[in-house]
Amino acid sequence: MKNNTNFNWRKILALALAAVMLISTIALFLSILAGCQKNDPADDPNKIEKPGYTALKKITYPEVYAFENIDKRLEVIENYPVEKLFLKAVDDFSYRSAAALLAANEQGENFNFSPLSLYLALALAISGAGPDSATQMELLDLLGASEALATSSQSASTSNLLSTQSKNLYHQLFLKNEIGQLNIANSLWMDDEVNGQKIDFQDKFIENAAQNFFASVYSVDFSDQEKTGAAMAEWISEHTNGKIEPTFNFDSLQVLSILNTIYFYDQWDRRFDEKTTAPDIFYLSDGNEVEVDFMNQTQSSASFARGENYTRAVRPLRNGGEMIFILPDEGVNPYSLVDSAEKMEAAFTGGSQSNGEVVWKMPKFSYDTKLELKEVLQKLGVNAAFTGDADFSNLSEETQIFISNIKQDTFIAVNENGVEAAAFTQIDFDTTSMPTGRAEMILDRPFIFGITAPNGSPLFIGLCENPA
Incomplete structure (x- = not known):
């Protein structure tokens, strides 16, 4: 999937984060x-x-x-x-x-x-x-x-x-x-x-x-x-x-x-420090809560995008791929952002591009x-x-x-x-320009993600409802 923020079809860095297996x-x-x-x-x-x-x-x-x-x-x-x-x-x-x-x-x-x-x-x-x-x-x-x-x-x-x-x-x-x-x-x-x-x-x-x-x-x-x-x-x-x-x-x-x-x-191109990982609350779509470990990091200058009812940011991987995170605005059902091919493409590639501080609070999950x-x-x-x-x-x-x-x-x-x-x-x-904004990627509620190869080819598309 091509992302105007951080992806490029011709992008030639090595391959993405995540161990991906498909059979x-x-x-x-x-x-x-x-x-x-x-x-x-x-x-x-x-x-x-x-x-x-x-x-x-x-x-x-x-x-x-x-x-x-x-x-x-x-x-x-x-x-x-x-x-x-x-x-x-x-x-x-x-x-x-x-x-x-x-x-x-x-x-x-x-x-x-x-x-x-x-x-x-x-x-x-x-x-x-x-x-x-x-x-x-x-x-x-x-x-x-x-x-x-x-x-x-x-x-x-x-x-x-x-x-x-x-x-x-x-x-x-x-x-x-x-x-x-x-x-x-x-x-x-x-x-x-x-x-x-x-x-x-x-x-x-x-x-x-x-x-x-x-x-x-x-x-x-x-x-x-x-x-x-x-x-x-x-x-x-x-x-x-x-x-x-x-x-x-x-x-x-x-x-x-x-x-x-x-x-x-x-x-990750920039790993999370394990010392900053701490438990906190993840809010489920049904109103319940679960306690999970969150990884924390602040990037002083990074690109992000804001679209209708969502914020998107990317975590680069050392071999050149990326993991994309799409955080719905509070009160927005994540399914409403991806219930058609057109909406999904817009969520992964659209929005208004910015560069600035990005605060990450990401749950560990499997x-x-x-x-x-x-x-x-x-x-x-x-x-x-x-x-x-x-x-x-x-x-x-x-x-x-x-x-x-x-x-x-x-x-x-x-x-x-x-x-x-x-x-x-x-x-x-049978990736660097003068900061113009700030994004908080506080992934403490259901969020959408994608993993891409260096050329932008989509490897995985997912929705995390419960990281526990």
Whole structure:
């Protein structure tokens, strides 16, 4: 999300605060099977047999470089360019999906959502959709890809351009240094036999997943719930620094799961002093009160914005990202600021910009969120992909596959040093000028937050109702 105060699409500092993990699981379901050939993508010499799965493809991730190596960061941005309109499409998707989810969220409950995890998972799923099918077009429209990539100078289909842009975004976001990290990982978990019938997966889908989404490939037996579930949970835990350890229940017709994980951690550019942390009262939206520890700090010169019924300020992160805080005015329901995509965008990017003293009183908090995404995506215009008539022929020509459900679990924790967060998305297929003002970010009542990467891409959008 682009913020006129502190964000810039071209901003090139390293990545954001918070440990962010996302796991996007796309579990594909079979509805009609007809005369399929047995798939054997296991012609990889590095094939590894382990309990619960066989590893078919090993991925080489982007090069790791030091925190102070600015030249390398600039080189990555130059070598893997991301279209401005594509980044705008990611932003728009983030606002629309988050606003729709918040509208369905029970007020009084904490909320945290990773739009980027869902976006990348759906982008990979789109590569399996039939060309120009209703399935493909609805998903492309949801992601804003059709319009964003229509003027691209590259000669390729929109789906292929989306894969390429996703790869370039991956390169720009990937970060692992002594200060923090933003690790994105994908994997395909495929079962080539369901109820005695063979499933033939398209090689081009698998190769695209590996080349453009850095997806490892595993052969599994979904009917062996214990071993396959344990193997997938282990992979997720490994790629989320142990923050997410899910359990699985596989549908009898499940043939494929796409897992996407994002692990994010970064430190505040200016840490809070633990000696100044003290307990105080947080006022809940239902009128009750809870006592929590508040971190305290005053910035003598910082930017902030005031809009209709809110104040917004930003905490920079050492790798170049930001955590944005939107504090509703007293008596204002935070949901009223984000109950539409337009209002959410205005809250995150609008308002009157100022520079001056910013007083921070921020609660330490950590919580989990579980989200059901299927109905929300249907309200946003995706229908064909969820029906038995879905066209995922680029995934399997002979097998009728459709998306049966989409879920996401997230975790976030904020303390004096920085932020750590995790998300699990399951798609079942089956700065300095003269001070001019003062802002008090006394976060002692429900507030909205967002975490962005250095290029402004939204990693998380949340609403803290109760930090206790």
